[in-house]
Amino acid sequence: GAGVSQSPRYKVAKRGQDVALRCDPISGHVSLFWYQQALGQGPEFLTYFQNEAQLDKSGLPSDRFFAERPEGSVSTLKIQRTQQEDSAVYLCASGQRQETQYFGPGTRLLVL
Amino acid sequence: GNSVTQMEGPVTLSEEAFLTINCTYTATGYPSLFWYVQYPGEGLQLLLKATKADDKGSNKGFEATYRKETTSFHLEKGSVQVSDSAVYFCAPISSGSARQLTFGSGTQLTVLP
Numbered sequence: 001g002a003g004v005s006q007s008p009r010y011k012v013a014k015r016g017q018d019v020a021l022r023c024d025p026i027s028g029h030v031s032l033f034w035y036q037q038a039l040g041q042g043p044e045f046l047t048y049f050q051n052e053a054q055l056d057k058s059g060l061p062s063d064r065f066f067a068e069r070p071e072g073s074v075s076t077l078k079i080q081r082t083q084q085e086d087s088a089v090y091l092c093a094s095g096q097r098q099e100t101q102y103f104g105p106g107t108r109l110l111v112l
Numbered sequence: 113g114n115s116v117t118q119m120e121g122p123v124t125l126s127e128e129a130f131l132t133i134n135c136t137y138t139a140t141g142y143p144s145l146f147w148y149v150q151y152p153g154e155g156l157q158l159l160l161k162a163t164k165a166d167d168k169g170s171n172k173g174f175e176a177t178y179r180k181e182t183t184s185f186h187l188e189k190g191s192v193q194v195s196d197s198a199v200y201f202c203a204p205i206s207s208g209s210a211r212q213l214t215f216g217s218g219t220q221l222t223v224l225p
Contacts, residue, residue, distance in 0.1 A: 004155075031211070033212060033213075035213075040217075040218075041217055041218070042116075042201050042203075042215030042216050042217050042218050043156070043201075043213070043215050044215070045212040045213070045214070048211070048212055056212070059212075091155060091156065093156075099144050099163075099205055099211060100146075100158060100161065101158075101213060102158070103148075103155040103156040103157070104155055105154060105155040106155050
């Protein structure tokens with residue numbers, strides 16, 4: 001079946017611009033996670049949804065980062081007033097309740 | 113919170129060599145443990161997992177055993193192939209409500225023909 005998809009795959013933004021990154025999870029998956037992966041590093045947790053409820057946003061680095069999943073399916077990660085340090089790959093993962101997370105290909109964000 | 117220490121890379125091996133990538137972790141309780149693999153230009157793929165002490169996860173010739181006493185989950189493969197060249201990540205899952213993964217810095221493996 002279809003896996004997790006993310007769009008766009010690549011995004012170049014000028015410093016100060018707002019960006020929106022989309023995640024389409026595997027159909028029926030309750031859990032949805034966002035991670036940030038800096039170059040040469042492992043992914044770091046940003047936020048977690050169970051259905052439409054955002055149950056943990058402790059990993060969001062600043063109030064410029066905002067995520068939503070209004071209907072419990074597609075999720076959007078929004079970054080306002082982008083900064084150069086926001087340049088990274090943003091990974092989305094979905095899963096059932098039994099822990100295994102399935103990752104999308106990621107969105108590579110470059111802020112100039 | 114959880115933390116992971118992985119064997120530093122890069123690791124370069126010849127085809128058919130034996131592979132070990134060490135992973136130790138600190139965590140609250142007894143978390144499930146995962147190995148993920150990231151091929152160049154791709155997202156993370158689940159390689160294997162173990163959910164309780166002494167469990168052995170295995171897939172595609174790779175194995176890892178959940179060792180509670182040493183808090184380790186070392187990845188092994190008896191005979192690597194060129195196609196195994198990738199970055200490997202060890203990750204326990206948190207015991208909190210989010211159940212997020214905590215990743216190590218990854219180990220780059222290059223297998224030469």
